[in-house]
Amino acid sequence: MYDNNPTIEDVRKELKSHTNIPLGEDRQGEVLEMKAGQGAKKFYIESYGCQMNFSDSEIVASVLAEEGFSSTRDMEESDLILINTCSIREKAEDTVRKRLTVFNKVKERKPELIVGVLGCMAERLKKKFLEEEKIVDIVVGPDAYRDLPVLVAGAEEGNKGVNVFLSREETYADISPLRLGSNGVSAFISIMRGCDNMCSFCVVPFTRGRERSRDAFSIVSEAQDLYDRGYREVTLLGQNVDSYKWKNPETEEVVSFAQLMEMVALVHPDLRVRFSTSHPKDMTDDVLHMMAKYENICNYIHLPVQSGNSRVLELMNRTYDADWYRERVESIYRIIPDCAISSDIIAGFCTETEEEHQDTLDMIEWARYSMSYMFYYSERPGTLAAKKYEDDIPLEVKKRRLTEIVNLQNRISLEQNRKDIGKTFKVLIEGESKRSDQDFKGRNSQNKMVIFPKQEGLGPGDYVDVTVTEVTSATLKGHIA
Numbered sequence: 001m002y003d004n005n006p007t008i009e010d011v012r013k014e015l016k017s018h019t020n021i022p023l024g025e026d027r028q029g030e031v032l033e034m035k036a037g038q039g040a041k042k043f044y045i046e047s048y049g050c051q052m053n054f055s056d057s058e059i060v061a062s063v064l065a066e067e068g069f070s071s072t073r074d075m076e077e078s079d080l081i082l083i084n085t086c087s088i089r090e091k092a093e094d095t096v097r098k099r100l101t102v103f104n105k106v107k108e109r110k111p112e113l114i115v116g117v118l119g120c121m122a123e124r125l126k127k128k129f130l131e132e133e134k135i136v137d138i139v140v141g142p143d144a145y146r147d148l149p150v151l152v153a154g155a156e157e158g159n160k161g162v163n164v165f166l167s168r169e170e171t172y173a174d175i176s177p178l179r180l181g182s183n184g185v186s187a188f189i190s191i192m193r194g195c196d197n198m199c200s201f202c203v204v205p206f207t208r209g210r211e212r213s214r215d216a217f218s219i220v221s222e223a224q225d226l227y228d229r230g231y232r233e234v235t236l237l238g239q240n241v242d243s244y245k246w247k248n249p250e251t252e253e254v255v256s257f258a259q260l261m262e263m264v265a266l267v268h269p270d271l272r273v274r275f276s277t278s279h280p281k282d283m284t285d286d287v288l289h290m291m292a293k294y295e296n297i298c299n300y301i302h303l304p305v306q307s308g309n310s311r312v313l314e315l316m317n318r319t320y321d322a323d324w325y326r327e328r329v330e331s332i333y334r335i336i337p338d339c340a341i342s343s344d345i346i347a348g349f350c351t352e353t354e355e356e357h358q359d360t361l362d363m364i365e366w367a368r369y370s371m372s373y374m375f376y377y378s379e380r381p382g383t384l385a386a387k388k389y390e391d392d393i394p395l396e397v398k399k400r401r402l403t404e405i406v407n408l409q410n411r412i413s414l415e416q417n418r419k420d421i422g423k424t425f426k427v428l429i430e431g432e433s434k435r436s437d438q439d440f441k442g443r444n445s446q447n448k449m450v451i452f453p454k455q456e457g458l459g460p461g462d463y464v465d466v467t468v469t470e471v472t473s474a475t476l477k478g479h480i481a
């Protein structure tokens with residue numbers, strides 16, 4: 001949609017002609033924060049699961065703030081408790097049920113308290129939730145958050161309510177999220193919703209519905225608003241960001257993910273741009289070249305492999321094989337030599353043999369992941385795998401394979417981090433280190449946590465060059481260069 005070297009002026013010109021989207025300069029976020037501080041009724045919200053869920057909770061908070069609710073971190077003083085839930089593994093659902101028993105204790109003391117279940121588990125269980133958990137008053141799926149005020153009002157009248165309608169259009173593009181628990185430096189921006197991939201192990205297509213992309217200008221506007229309020233890093237979120245595709249209804253022009261990244265990168269050179277998650281089948285060289293072109297697009301890609309074996313990948317319906325994946329990794333290291341890559345890995349998927357498990361270990365070693373999120377397979381009701389394949393790997397075998405994967409990944413992370421000793425990185429300061437009030441913590445472009453002694457005159461949101469002197473498998477330590 002732009003020629004080779006667009007400027008922020010080109011983007012702004014279109015932003016202004018795009019009438020129905022509030023502009024960044026309006027400081028929507030700030031107005032909202034003021035409103036949220038004043039409400040008489042209070043809500044308390046807890047979030048579980050992926051970053052998308054945390055981002056959704058900020059939309060929920062915004063919807064409630066508009067209705068005159070203010071947010072509280074103390075559930076005892078709240079009028080409304082919400083829990084934004086995850087269904088991805090059985091354990092995630094167990095955690096939610098345990099939290100509900102805790103909320104129940106509060107409700108025993110305060111019977112007028114309203115309890116709402118949001119997100120993926122709400123979508124999966126629908127009205128069954130009301131039967132299974134007596135304490136729950138409202139059940140709201142990921143596409144129904146605009147309906148929250150109506151559902152809460154109903155519950156106040158004593159009527160339990162459910163809205164789990166999945167939409168083909170809803171992107172909450174016009175809602176400015178209320179940043180919850182934010183460090184004031186980094187924020188998530190949701191750029192799309194749902195998922196059209198049918199990975200056989202995954203419940204997400206059922207809980208979050210069809211894939212749809214959000215208006216590109218509303219995304220740029222949100223990034224601009226964050227920058228104006230002092231934020232210095234945005235993470236563009238989607239289940240599969242590489243398939244982002246938005247058609248401008250006025251011009252019929254299509255914005256790809258690479259182009260969207262460029263539009264956001266142009267907001268300001270001091271605004272770092274990150275994104276998650278990339279799907280190996282869709283991640284194109286266009287995206288890699290765009291990352292190489294802009295210094296403020298971070299050199300870090302989360303590229304889940306799931307398994308290193310092609311037969312297992314086929315059963316998982318990942319639509320790529322091990323060779324395809326390796327080719328993608330080679331392209332990353334060729335186009336962005338200092339890029340860090342991380343992964344998601346599942347141990348013990350249906351019928352996985354010891355040799356196939358070994359292929360996954362080999363892939364970790366070969367791809368040199370900076371880190372991974374590692375799980376053993378948990379069968380989810382309704383998924384393709386649950387319907388087609390027997391969950392036949394014994395739990396102790398799954399656990400042993402997972403331990404082998406975790407141990408290897410820790411070794412590789414340490415080896416990768418050791419290569420950083422002596423190097424100097426540009427670090428965005430996020431705040432004080434958890435371990436010591438004498439140290440700052442921040443991240444480098446590769447998304448590695450860096451710890452270093454504080455220096456007067458510097459604080460969260462500032463950039464500083466740090467030379468690495470020692471490392472663990474999880475962090476880099478150093479001093480200001």
Ligand code: 5AD
Binds near residue numbers: 306
């Ligand atoms: N069992 C175990 N792990 C799963 N994931 C998704 N579904 C399952 C499941 N049924 C993992 C995948 C995905 C990550 C978000 O969670 O690795 O990338």
Ligand code: SF4
Binds near residue numbers: 050053087
């Ligand atoms: Fe996120 Fe998937 Fe969990 Fe839903 S089920 S919260 S999409 S990780």
